[in-house]
Amino acid sequence: MINADNVPKWRRQAAGLPVISVIPEVRQALSAGAGAVLIAPPGAGKTTCVPLALLDAPWLSGRKIIMLEPRRLAARASARRMAAMLGEDVGETVGYRVRLESRVGASTRVEVVTDGILTRWIQRDPALSGVGLVIFDEFHERGLQTDLGLALCLESRSVFREDLRILVMSATLAGEPVGRLIGNSPVIVSSGRCFPVETRHINQAAKSWGQEHQIAGRTVEAVMEAVTAEDGSILAFLPGVREIRRVAQLLDERLAGTGISIAPLYGNLPLVDQERAIRPTPPEKRKIVLATAIAETSLTIEGIRIVVDCGWMRVPRFSTATGMSRLETVRVSKASADQRRGRAGRIAPGVCYRLWSEAEHQGLTAASVPEILSADLASLVLELAVWGTTTPDGIPWLDPPPEVAFRSARELLIQLGALDRQGRVTARGKTISKLGLHPRLGHMLLVGRRIGRYRLACELAAILEDRDVLHFPPGAWDADIRLRVEALRQGNAFRTPGASMNSGVCRRIRAQADRWERMQTVGDGRTITEGVENPDRYAGTLLAMAYPDRVAQLRPEGDRRYRLSGGRGARFIDVEPLAAENLLVAAALDGTGRDARIRLAAPVRPEELAAHLPEWVGEFVVVCWDSREETVAARFEERFGELVLRCRPLKNPDPEQLTAAMVQGIRHMGLSALPWERGILNLRARVMFLRSEAFGGPGWPDLSDATLLARLEDWLGPFLGGIRRRSHLQRLDLKGAILAMLSWEQRKTLDTLAPTHVVVPSGSRIPVDYIAGETPVLAVRLQEMFGAAETPCIAGGRVPLLLHLLSPAGRPLQVTRDLGGFWTGTYAVVKKEMKGRYPKHEWPDDPLLALPTNRTKKKGKKG
Known part of the structure; x- marks a missing residue:
């Protein structure tokens, strides 16, 4: 337990931190009400001082403080810092719980946890027994599980625990909406402790950015400029691990022999390497820390007075159209840029190099989009179902989840058997929830246990949750996930042409798989006692349990293009061994373009799909039009989702279906x-x-x-x-x-009214052409109309026909609807021209008195 001697020690260490001045307001707000919002910039000391300052609050009555820290690295670091301020080891008064790792003891009063841990805790104990205060630190990051954790805490307080206090802390956040959400709570603002920071914009053409080598190359140039122009250590912000590795490689070449150390810093980095990046260097030494957005807040990186900000970050984006998530490299927000800039002024006046222009800065968004508005909601929907609600309605959200994304996630969980058709959690769903994995991977572990392939399922889940253990040169990518399983199992003995293995990542993935394997029971309560399976045979089967909507079938036209069982398209960009497989499971996809790029996959056999995913398999009678053969095709199909696994001819199709298919064909042909x-x-x-x-x-x-x-x-x-x-x-x-x-x-x-023929004066039955135009046409030789003063009519005499008066050779001489006018008008001209050309035919001076004829021989006049 904390004692009086410890209090002065941590307070002496915290002396001068700006947050100390507002701690009385925080204590008063939490004493008088159910919550408060604390806005304090980086360096104010809120993460370490506020929990310790509240431990002796009377309303806490000896109960615990849970502090949610979104990032594992920050959770460990802040717990260690608080324990050191108390002169204790982690696990005494202050401890932490992160995924698959905890340092807590019987006397622990402050537990720093990551967001997933908080969700598990409150699901297990909705009343949060023994907890007096929940602190949400760095709330401005607005992670999906953070929003969910706050919503569940508010639900818990309204139903079970009126005395539960909630404190939301952030460096950059509009505090008023949060204050209203947690019960019209006060917003307390602390000043920061920051030395002046000079901002230098390096105007670089943004149109070529987004390419890894462009970001890396320009960052290296800015770092080298800072090394030459300034003193002190440097913190460079990069989008992700790929860029960090590239920049580290380039800087190693440029700084060889200078004594400047280069330290990567990202979430999956081994703990010893993380600590190397964070701890101070000797006064005479300089270091360059290459970090992702993890270094924006919470972490204190000693000795930094120069920041190089590339201006990009990598965030997950979920597409409801494709049902797939992918990491996108996007512009930082103004809030993130300010957080990064502030890192340069923690110990002395500093400099921030921004690799974009001042004009571009004005175009940045004010803050990053909350993850709940753009992420895969499968985990959130499952947690709500476990909580007892099938819709997001009525839950206290700062930003409610999008309806379309919620429905999409719910449908996936129904397909996985985690929810029933009404959206209620099933026994399988409850078990998946307890595993703390994405529901897809949790389902794979359960099925792996049931079919005796649990170890392989653990390995596949660990591979999919981490960075790729293999590295391939450009154009030599191999998407076969079975190679990664072999790498885990063989370790340093693993060899494959054209690929290199990251031993550190391999050890981390293997350790993760080992932890899951050590779970003694999964779902059905049976003990796991199985050996190592053959990944060549079962990897695809297990992946199909996690990704039934991503079973992929090679399209008939080939070209490495596949159709997914969920209806989308996918393809291999390069020629690689798996591109010849007819059926595979695409576990990792890059969701851009018409067809997503297949990043990781394994082949699967149709009989395995039918055996283990019968709910996805259906038998259908298909009678349809085959446009290629221009015939009606009738067959019996066995389908997996949108894919046809097997088919055979249908001998006696329904006549009505045949007719419908033929109609479909005619409609297609026109x-x-x-x-x-x-x-x-x-x-x-x-x-x-x-x-x-x-x-x-x-x-x-x-x-x-x-x-x-x-x-x-x-x-x-x-x-x-x-x-x-x-x-x-x-x-x-x-x-x-x-x-x-x-x-x-x-x-x-x-x-x-519309006769097919008309009898003309010569006695001939002449066909009427209704096709030629709006007015029906009667094409007749001129001599057959002698003696007729009026144009023949149809439709009960209402519509004169359009006469095409023809020469003896059948060529038009005149087109008219006024026969009488023709005889008295232009006939004379026609006669003069035609009489010499056709002397054997009648060309009377007065056609009205001439006898009509269809013969060549001349006739006499009437009467």
């Missing part, structure tokens, strides 16, 4: 595939002529292309019996199908 003889086209045009408003109106069927295509099932379907191929359409009774759309009365009216 009406031109039908046997439109001229007589049928004319029939169709006759109906459409009478459908026009002046001649009968909409009582007549609409035979336009659009309507015929839209209603193929109705008018053509009954005539498609026995027709299964495009070539069969030649025997289709298309005329009968058109006439079947007319009533008996309409057929009679059709022949009366």
